Amino acid sequence: MKKPVIWIVEDDRDITELLSAYLKRDGFSVEVFHSGGALLGRLGDGLPSIFLVDISLPDYDGISLTRKIRATTDRPVLLVTGRGGLEDRVKGLDAGADDYIVKPFELAELSARVRSNLRRVTPDEEDTKSGRLGDFELDGMTGALRFQEREIALTDKEASILGYLLNNPNRDIPRDEICLFLNGQNWDGADRSLDVYLCRIRNKMKELDPKFNGIKTVRGVGYKLSAGGRD
Missing domain, CATH: 3.40.50.2300 (Response regulator)
Known part of the structure; x- marks a missing residue:
């Protein structure tokens, strides 16, 4: 990219x-x-x-x-x-x-x-909700997360968050950055809903691939998507 x-x-x-x-x-x-x-x-x-x-x-x-x-x-x-x-x-x-x-x-x-x-100013907003990681593929148009021959539905918020992580792999991403991406200036720094969304995303990815362990919590910073994240 x-x-x-x-x-x-x-x-x-x-x-x-x-x-x-x-x-x-x-x-x-x-x-x-x-x-x-x-x-x-x-x-x-x-x-x-x-x-x-x-x-x-x-x-x-x-x-x-x-x-x-x-x-x-x-x-x-x-x-x-x-x-x-x-x-x-x-x-x-x-x-x-x-x-x-x-x-x-x-x-x-x-x-x-x-x-x-x-x-x-992204020309195609769906591009920010799309991405690949190994055998995982996120369809930004439908919100479907596919792994090999299986797929699972993500909510719009979950697709936005995962799409952002997929487009920023192997980088320590501050929580505030993800919140601003999602909500612009109308975000509350004390809002912990992001942690709930990330938990749901992890669970859905592990449902498709039980060995997946690629979304890491970076203490004091935020989150990181590891491109090779499998147990």
Whole structure:
């Protein structure tokens, strides 16, 4: 699966090194621009999957830069701001930003917001509910999970969660990221329903293949789908 591309516009080099290292480790391809002008000079050479724009730049206000980006493309723009006031958030969204995150923030939350916004512009939503793992095949159209000659029905929520895991194999996925994928900004971090859904998914996969043991709980993080997960 092709890696999503993030263009980061941030003048603080320490911050960009930290963000780049984390996001690359989390499965993204990253390119960094240290000024708004540098970014604008590249807009005609191809486009990323999503823009990550700091609101305070040496040559551009992030809101003005967002307007220029939006005049060129409808790719998602995520504003990074140290200004938590309502007026600045409203200005950013009115300028065309899709989302914002306020400093200081957790890197896991940033990655989750990036994935959530990318999901909103996925051309075919059923693709996010489809995938394969060995002899397992998830049909995103019907929600059927097949293993060899047998199949079992998943609920829409179960299919969405398993599809996300199948499209992010062998990666420690934070709980918050999965919740944001499922519910956008309307998620409750204290909601434990995700654990219930994962339990049901595990049970259904083991019903099809009693040796399956590929969905791991990663303590303090979330979950991981192991591509070779069998007892």
